[in-house]
Amino acid sequence: MKRLITAVTLVLCVITLGAVRVGITQIVDHPALNAVFDGIVKVLEDAGFKVGQDVLIDRQNAQGSMQNAVAIAKKFATEKVDIVVAIATPSAQACVQAITDRPVIFSAVTDPVGAGLIKQLGKNTTNVVGVSDMVPVATQLRLIKKIFPNAKKVGVIFNPGEANSVTLNNIAKSAAPSLEMTIAEIPGTSPSEMITALNSIGPSVDVLYIGTDNTAASSIEAIGNAALRLKKPIVAADIDIARGGGVVGFGFNYFQVGVETGQLLVELLKGAKPSDLESHVVGPDSLVLYINLDIAKQLGVEIPADLVDRADIVVRDGQEVAK
Template sequence: MRRLLCTAAGSVMLLTGAASAAPLSVDITAIVQHPALDAVREGVKKGLADAGMKEGTDVTFAFESAQGSPATAAQIARKFVGESPAAIVAISTPSAQAAAAATKSVPIVFSAVTDPAGAQLVKSVEKPGGNVTGVSDMLPVKDQVALIHEITPDVKRVGFIYNPGEANSVSSLKAFKEAAAASGLSVVEGPATRSADVQATVRSLVGKVDALYVPTDNTIVSAFEGAVSVANSAKLPFYAADTDTVKRGALAAVGFNYFDVGVETGQVVAKILKGEKAGEIPVVFAKGTDLQVNKTTAAKIGLTIPEAVLGRAKVVE
């Protein structure tokens, strides 16, 4: 039989005997389920398959969502650690933080984490140390601010809707404010700590801002339909960092294809399953951005998307 040993340093060793090898287990957790995070999960499987690891034969998967609750994320992390998997994949910052708090030995690969060093998941992105590494989706905020100017040049005040309890979003807010200030935009914060608060937060910004923006914030994105319905009623352009929200009603987004982010994550997991130590693998930064726009939403709010933008868009809804 082949057995998996997780050492105190977080490394993985395979002991091979005469019998056929048992598949290695990879436990996947996410703070909540929505299209972008679901795409990451499927991408992880593809990344491992591309690395020659066949599901059911070489690797098996378990998945649990925390349904937006950090306390549940911590429970899931402890449960997974008790199962001694070959690796834990933690999608989103809260889930990654919960997993990192639960173990210093089982390898952890995070995904869709904007600022892993700021979230104290790694010592540095070049040399993570410990048992944690992964893939960062650091947002292209300058491109996002430029898009706001290009589609809606008269916008002066942008409402930034986010959960201040998400480290990702706090880092994104800082970066967005810097990019906005450099281009003459002011930012009005719209905090919402629960998905149930999102619509009320959007309503509170009506009349105070000229446009809305949401980063890759899981609390807001999981309640996006309600948020965008309020924005449309108020004729407010709603921009996003999560490209999956465009088909859900966002006016436009410049961001990552999260299936591709998952594939990159799966490639990191494969390295660990093949013997590399998580803490010795540098953090990977997601590559490539997509521009997506929604002409239906534009029509609802009485806006025309410039032809130059439509011509560059990878997806037009």
């Protein structure tokens, strides 16, 4: 009770003396990361904080550039924002490097330990806490095997400069042999490099897999068009990536990722320290199955009826229907 009273008092003092300044940075503009931002704002408002009055948000976008992400992190460090929220691995890495004297919340980071943000999931002793979106790669590969039982080679489109994508690629390589599949890497550090690699390597694979890669997400329309020309189906670990040209998507609802991130932010605004809170993976209840029957038909892919029945979102005859 004493702690609760102290936390409430701190909030009231902060609001009385002036608004809390929150810097929010994301690596690139795409629907999933934008949904994280929307979820954060929703939680703030539901908790009674008025955005623009009690909480002033400085939202920045690195436009896919690590150099910009570093510059934004240094900007936040210099301008002394009270709390920083970094959406996606590259932005989080930049902020954790630049800011050590104020709370940093990471969000939509696949492998925060491997990326050097924290030592372990759960509680840590530093100024960093957050939410991971580590997707179930082995389950996604089993999904590929169910839909494409004859698939032997899966092409993984990823940016080798993104720690999150490297992690998912390595997990896929470890999981594939048990399903009698191999992984063919289709790397690119920019959208144009990805398209070039896809055009070169794509013809030799049976299925394309895209994880939570920010470079791919920012250029998914071009990747989707290239995949259609090659007549190669895309299975994605991100629903919004799948919407850009995938046959199947199985991944998190990123608005919910934002909600869980916003809950951490609210706890900090109420007086908690990052070391009081636990870094965690977003709950499995947030996983969504997306199936595009129109693209499946274009590619001659037969989706098992039980999967269509279980899907949360189905596209048929140009209409997206959420069940």
